[in-house]
Amino acid sequence: NYLRALAEMENMRKRNNRDREEYIKFSSMAVIKKLLPIIDDFERALDANTVQDFESMQKGMEIIYKKLLEVIKNEGVEPIEALGKPFDPEYHQPLMMEESSEPANTVIEELQKGYIMHGRVIRPSLVKVSN
Incomplete structure (x- = not known):
């Protein structure tokens, strides 16, 4: 019984370590998911290489910038x-x-x-x- 309990404790410790490593590895996933649409916006802006109007491009960049600031603000970053x-x-x-x-x-x-x-x-x- 003692050896079995010891083995169970060791397995539980290993499982906890694995779970913790997994949590740390993917802890930023929620933030990354929020950033992906903004990256998409940048890609669309960069693909629009036919933009003749600098002001509209600048407005687009300002909108993307504000979205980024909003994401980090919601994560407690100021x-x-x-x-x-x-x-x-x-x-x-x-x-x-x-x-x-x-x-x-x-x-x-x-x-x-x-x-x-x-x-x-x-x-x-x-x-x-x-x-």
Whole structure:
């Protein structure tokens, strides 16, 4: 009985590990499914190489961009507001410093947007800071 119980426990542990690995492997599937229609939109926009009207193409890209932002927002991802804020190393990564009329250590330009997810930084904003 003891050996049988031990074997059952070992099998259950292996099954739990397999289930956990499977969960981790496919945990992003729901988000990916939400992104696929947006990828389809991009493909349609890129296939429409006969577009003569730049404004309509730009509007299409803006719509796709807004859809992407909506998907990540629904997953708890938000852009970090950097411009005009005091430099914060937790949220900002300085790439340049420049003389400015702004107070010292103020973000005067955002070179790449940063993002947080449920309060945790995914990627810091790349910024130019006043000195």
